[in-house]
Amino acid sequence: MLCFTWTVKEITMSAKLENASRRGFIKGSLMMIPAVTVGSGVSLTAAAAEPPPDLADYQPTFFDADEWQFLLAACDRLIPADGEGPGALETNVPIFIDGQMEGKFGHAADWYMKGPFHEDVSPLFGYQSPLTPREVYRKGIAATRQYCQTHHGKDFAGLDADTQIQVLTQLEKGAIEFDDVSSDQFFAFLLQNTKEGYFADPIHGGNKHMAAWKFIGFPGARASYLEWVDQHDKAYPLGPVSLNGERG
Amino acid sequence: MAKTNPHVDVVMIGLGWTSSIMGMELTDEGLNVLALERGPDQDTVPDFAYPKMADELTYGVRYQLMQRPAKSTLTVRHGVRDTAVPYRSLGSFLPGNGVGGAGTHWNGHTWRPQPNELRLKSYVEENFGADIIPEEMTIQDYGVSYDELEPHFDRFEKVAGIAGKAGNLNGEIQEGGNPFEGWRSSEYPLPPMKRTLNDTMFEEVAKSQGLNPFPLPAANASEAYTNPYGMQLAPCNYCGFCERYGCLNYSKSSPQTCVLGALKQRDNFAYRANCEVMKVNLASDGKTATGVTYIDENGDEVIQPADLVIMGAYSLHNVHLLLLSGIGKPYDPISGEGVVGKNYAYQMNGGSTLYFKDKQFNPFIGAGANGETLNDFGVEQIDFAEAGFIGGSYFNAAMTNGQPIRNMPLPKGAPSWGAEWKQAVQETYGHTMTIGSHGSNMAYRDCYLDLDPTYTDDHGRPLMRMTFNWKDNDVRMTQFMKQKIDTLSKALRPDDYKLSFKDFDSRYDVRPYQTTHNVGGAIMGTDPKSSVLNRYLQSWDVHNVFVMGASAFPQNLQYNPTGLVGGLTYWAAKAIREQYLPNPGPLVQA
Numbered sequence: 001m002l003c004f005t006w007t008v009k010e011i012t013m014s015a016k017l018e019n020a021s022r023r024g025f026i027k028g029s030l031m032m033i034p035a036v037t038v039g040s041g042v043s044l045t046a047a048a049a050e051p052p053p054d055l056a057d058y059q060p061t062f063f064d065a066d067e068w069q070f071l072l073a074a075c076d077r078l079i080p081a082d083g084e085g086p087g088a089l090e091t092n093v094p095i096f097i098d099g100q101m102e103g104k105f106g107h108a109a110d111w112y113m114k115g116p117f118h119e120d121v122s123p124l125f126g127y128q129s130p131l132t133p134r135e136v137y138r139k140g141i142a143a144t145r146q147y148c149q150t151h152h153g154k155d156f157a158g159l160d161a162d163t164q165i166q167v168l169t170q171l172e173k174g175a176i177e178f179d180d181v182s183s184d185q186f187f188a189f190l191l192q193n194t195k196e197g198y199f200a201d202p203i204h205g206g207n208k209h210m211a212a213w214k215f216i217g218f219p220g221a222r223a224s225y226l227e228w229v230d231q232h233d234k235a236y237p238l239g240p241v242s243l244n245g246e247r248g
Numbered sequence: 249m250a251k252t253n254p255h256v257d258v259v260m261i262g263l264g265w266t267s268s269i270m271g272m273e274l275t276d277e278g279l280n281v282l283a284l285e286r287g288p289d290q291d292t293v294p295d296f297a298y299p300k301m302a303d304e305l306t307y308g309v310r311y312q313l314m315q316r317p318a319k320s321t322l323t324v325r326h327g328v329r330d331t332a333v334p335y336r337s338l339g340s341f342l343p344g345n346g347v348g349g350a351g352t353h354w355n356g357h358t359w360r361p362q363p364n365e366l367r368l369k370s371y372v373e374e375n376f377g378a379d380i381i382p383e384e385m386t387i388q389d390y391g392v393s394y395d396e397l398e399p400h401f402d403r404f405e406k407v408a409g410i411a412g413k414a415g416n417l418n419g420e421i422q423e424g425g426n427p428f429e430g431w432r433s434s435e436y437p438l439p440p441m442k443r444t445l446n447d448t449m450f451e452e453v454a455k456s457q458g459l460n461p462f463p464l465p466a467a468n469a470s471e472a473y474t475n476p477y478g479m480q481l482a483p484c485n486y487c488g489f490c491e492r493y494g495c496l497n498y499s500k501s502s503p504q505t506c507v508l509g510a511l512k513q514r515d516n517f518a519y520r521a522n523c524e525v526m527k528v529n530l531a532s533d534g535k536t537a538t539g540v541t542y543i544d545e546n547g548d549e550v551i552q553p554a555d556l557v558i559m560g561a562y563s564l565h566n567v568h569l570l571l572l573s574g575i576g577k578p579y580d581p582i583s584g585e586g587v588v589g590k591n592y593a594y595q596m597n598g599g600s601t602l603y604f605k606d607k608q609f610n611p612f613i614g615a616g617a618n619g620e621t622l623n624d625f626g627v628e629q630i631d632f633a634e635a636g637f638i639g640g641s642y643f644n645a646a647m648t649n650g651q652p653i654r655n656m657p658l659p660k661g662a663p664s665w666g667a668e669w670k671q672a673v674q675e676t677y678g679h680t681m682t683i684g685s686h687g688s689n690m691a692y693r694d695c696y697l698d699l700d701p702t703y704t705d706d707h708g709r710p711l712m713r714m715t716f717n718w719k720d721n722d723v724r725m726t727q728f729m730k731q732k733i734d735t736l737s738k739a740l741r742p743d744d745y746k747l748s749f750k751d752f753d754s755r756y757d758v759r760p761y762q763t764t765h766n767v768g769g770a771i772m773g774t775d776p777k778s779s780v781l782n783r784y785l786q787s788w789d790v791h792n793v794f795v796m797g798a799s800a801f802p803q804n805l806q807y808n809p810t811g812l813v814g815g816l817t818y819w820a821a822k823a824i825r826e827q828y829l830p831n832p833g834p835l836v837q838a
Contacts, residue, residue: 077666078665079665079669079670080667080670082667082670083667084670084671084674085673085674104310105310108337110310110311110317110318111317112318112321112335112336113318114703116702118331121331122755124755124756125324125333126337126339126758126759127337168665194665195656199304199651199652199653200303200304200309200653201302201303201304201305204305215674216652216678217677217678218650218677220302221299221302223301223302223485223487223488223489224485224486224487225486225610225612226483226485228486228610228613229442229443229444229618230443232445232448233445233607234610235610236610236613243299243300243302
């Protein structure tokens with residue numbers, strides 16, 4: 001499983017890089033964005049040179065094809081396109097989550113991960129699992145897909161929306177017991193990362209064209225409001241800007 | 249084999265507020281001063297420069313400026329019979345990392361204690377009788393008075409450029425300030441910050457209830473300012489990225505903006521980043537320190553000889569280093585003997601979130617410390633005998649950090665995902681304000697710090713272990729505040745509101761952020777049997793070790809700690825300069 005994943009990852013990564021540099025060459029001369037790096041090491045110049053991809057064209061780096069179908073379906077239920085405002089798929093939330101799996105978060109790089117592990121202590125003591133978040137995703141997706149096959153005779157992605165909601169609700173409550181991963185912890189990561197991808201700066205891969213910010217009226221990275229502090233009870237008139245200089 | 253560096257006069261552990269101040273004071277004496285900082289070097293430019301700071305995910309959610317638990321953490325348990333488990337990922341509190349420490353990522357709420365908070369045990373005994381102190385409560389006096397500290401509070405406020413309105417100038421109560429504060433020798437150096445809508449609404453309702461609202465004292469510059477060190481602050485632009493972020497605008501008072509630019513110019517000052525002190529080294533008789541041992545940026549062990557050791561790390565790390573270095577007797581909660589680790593305390597907070605369908609609060613517009621506050625239910629305002637608890641609180645209506653990943657309060661009953669969640673987000677974002685209660689936390693016999701028997705850090709040293717839980721006295725305090733805030737919330741006539749306060753079945757939860765006001769463990773006092781430090785923050789046991797920071801608080805204030813931490817640092821610096829250096833030895837005879 002692991003070997004297979006690495007192979008897929010390497011192939012898709014090199015394809016992505018080629019694609020990115022070709023597009024960068026075409027678009028690069030049009031962009032006048034200063035080169036700044038953020039803490040995660042992402043280059044703003046590179047991000048600005050590459051417009052956000054279409055979700056349909058995106059080749060995931062961490063997730064394999066089946067896992068990706070699960071993630072797309074789950075994100076679509078957590079923040080659906082229904083009603084006003086964009087959904088998780090229109091805003092590239094799954095692309096954000098794929099990126100997080102490869103970064104410090106996915107690897108729990110900043111967390112204390114030495115044993116012994118007392119997973120049975122009260123949840124008040126926070127994360128106590130030996131699994132990194134990416135391991136939780138991998139095991140959680142596999143177990144949920146297996147559960148859906150057993151109980152509904154289909155993969156999660158193939159279920160109707162109501163049944164998907166039912167399965168996610170069961171995960172959230174921890175009502176499904178998996179052998180090697182906590183179902184509610186898996187759900188908690190999935191939901192938290194989905195909301196992060198929806199509301200974080202587009203530089204991280206989600207919130208495509210700042211659509212989630214426009215929806216709620218958050219001005220993003222403007223970060224300068226001296227002349228607006230005293231203007232009480234009025235909607236702020238300007239649209240958002242992003243770290244890479246996009247204006248909405 | 250460890251390398252040995254050339255001798256310095258003073259070595260300082262950590263380079264945040266306290267070491268920055270101490271660096272200025274001791275280089276003034278002509279001493280050679282070296283600071284060793286565990287984390288990276290960082291400064292406004294390039295590290296906090298626009299636009300990269302305006303990134304909620306990286307800084308607000310993934311804690312880019314904070315301590316990495318992978319490198320340094322502690323274990324936590326509720327009671328002395330429990331097994332502690334590691335604080336594996338950050339939640340409840342967020343110690344800083346790197347030059348400037350938590351002084352870079354704070355909001356800037358800057359208070360002085362009320363005078364009687366510094367002599368709390370005596371105050372309670374004199375006014376209400378010793379018998380109202382619960383048996384397991386171990387509150388003490390600081391051993392230093394407000395009057396003695398006043399010039400040093402004043403100095404710190406001028407260095408940090410605090411924006412506010414005095415309520416008590418030399419004993420005369422001033423309109424518009426806090427009538428319940430201790431006396432001030434001068435007005436705040438900067439006028440209060442601009443007002444947001446929630447701020448004016450809270451002021452109006454508080455006045456209508458006969459209360460005394462005033463502007464929150466802010467370490468965010470309301471105007472251009474040059475401090476006594478010649479450091480310049482720029483007017484805050486209310487960017488909305490304050491707590492958890494470095495200031496992109498030279499407006500938030502921090503070691504970088506207020507001190508380090510001046511200190512770094514001095515030839516007799518040096519600092520080394522990415523150098524983690526392992527322990528303070530003691531002479532063979534154990535009565536004096538010979539310097540410190542640290543791991544440098546290449547991972548090599550280095551011995552740094554010094555005549556004077558200033559411990560200026562975060563409060564929890566100061567206590568950890570004392571325990572690892574064998575300075576002072578570790579505290580034993582069963583016998584009640586020993587002192588190091590004793591009286592760890594936290595902060596008892598609560599609040600109300602109010603929803604107004606038709607009001608626009610624009611929560612992304614704000615500094616770290618703009619807001620309106622009141623102190624009518626402060627430690628000195630409450631009859632402890634009648635109220636049934638010891639403690640107090642200040643209330644505040646502040647509008648800070650309204651970024652959407654973390655600041656998305658939803659009405660009661662709103663689902664956490666799905667189409668209805670999205671609808672609730674749209675209806676609610678920008679339409680809520682909060683009223684917070686920021687309250688004291690007393691010290692208890694079984695709330696303390698020691699070394700963990702099981703878990704170790706990357707260097708093989710035991711992690712520190714925190715034993716802590718909420719106690720009924722402090723829950724009674726916060727429940728008292730809940731009733732007051734409920735009344736204020738109703739009077740504001742919101743469309744909906746919800747109260748969030750600890751109750752008698754509440755247990756300490758490490759997951760949600762509460763506050764980075766971890767205090768105690770290396771407490772100051774009047775008796776070496778009950779304190780680690782004397783009234784000048786000098787170790788009773790090893791006279792050339794002085795320990796700065798909130799680890800010196802015998803129990804927690806109702807306020808944010810930095811104002812007192814700054815004042816105590818100048819107080820200790822004066823004692824070192826005027827008394828210790830001419831005649832090194834214990835400044836108080838045990």
